[in-house]
Amino acid sequence: MSPDSLGPELLALAATVLAAVLVSPLWNRAARPGRRLAVRTAAVAACLITAAATALLWVNRQVEAYPTWAGLLGSEPATAVPAASAGGAGTGTVTTMTVTGPASGLTLPMYVYLPPGYDRQPATRYPVVEALHGYPGSPAQWLSGLHAAAVLDEEIDAGRMAPTVVLFPYQTPDPALDTECTDLAGGPRAETFLTVDVPAAAKARLHLRTDAAGWGLIGYSAGGYCATDLLLRHPMEYAAGAALSGYATPGIRVGDGAENTGYNALWRLAHLPPPAVSLYLSCARTDRAPMRDTQALAAAARAPLSVTTSYLGGGGHNLRSWQAMEAPAFDWLSTSLGRPAGPEMGRVAVPPKETTALRPPGGGR
Secondary structure (H helix, E strand, C coil), X not given: CCCCCHHHHHHHHHHHHHHHHHHHHHHCCCCCHHHHHHXXXXXXXXXXXXXXXXXXXXXXXXHCCCCCHHHHHCCCCCCCCCCCXXXXXXXXXXXXXXXXXXXXXXXXXXXXXXXXXXXXXXXXEEXXXXXXXXXXXXXXXXXXXXXXXXXHHHHHHCCCCCCCEEEEECCCCCCCCCCCCCECCXXXXXXXXXXXXXXXXXXXXXXXXXXXXXXXXXXXXXXXXXXXXXHHHCCCCCCEEEEECCXXXXXXXXXXXXXXXXXXXXXXXXXXXXXXXXXXXXXXXXXXXXXXXHHHHHHHCCCCCEEEEEEECCCCCCXXXXXXXXXXXXXXXXXXXXXXXXXXXXCCCCCCXXXXXXXXXXXXX
């Protein structure tokens, strides 16, 4: 059983209940005052430790920051990626690759979604989307919590999305360190890794479009901030980005004050020429901070930057809301990026760019 599975969480919950039940009979068990204090202290400590373990395992199960026990205990990198999985006929394939980044100095694993027919069409150059996760979290949450591979299969099969390669990179070498996809002063250069090393490694090993028109970004929560920020900062590398419940500013200190200037999307739109890219902003109306920032970004945008907004009437800052936003965001990205290019490809049916309908949370998928 892995630490992000249900089994350890249930065992920890059972231990919590047992510790609470044993408090009463043990409370006056020892006759001597000194020993009685020690027993009571141990009983209370057991309750607190098991309760904390249950809570932490529940959180880890939601965000999958530590997918293996070795990563949790520190005997191997917490960024270990499970083995590749291949889809059946008509479905895409999820595989893995290691990105060794000469520009950033980071070496991290990455999931890769290859669309149906990828291996049968070696001359085709596919559009690419980098999918960025929230914090705490890992790329595994895209595949397990948000079921990204199944969503992509369905959208491609229905013709709402062109066949697209999707990259799911790690954004930090340490699950306890939130980089917000920035180059931290004196710390990991996550921005460089994501915008230089990841594209270079993918282009070297996969048959992809290499022009900016074929590359996009998507992210949820902190990853939504990343998608917005990296798109505005790197318009020569990406043509479009989609932020789900994202923010306009990083939730950390970069170390040199850049969180207030260059890494602040609102500051950039107020002080720098807007880039000629397309941005999709989606959130639940009841999710206060993302709703505030989404409206502020839309109001600050000016040509040639194009901004499309779409809102959920209910929901919040959670997986159910992101599941409802996910497919429409991928569809929108597909209409905003270049199509697969190659002799084997026929015409690809895609929806009009203006579509912004969202499924209600918990419905449909």
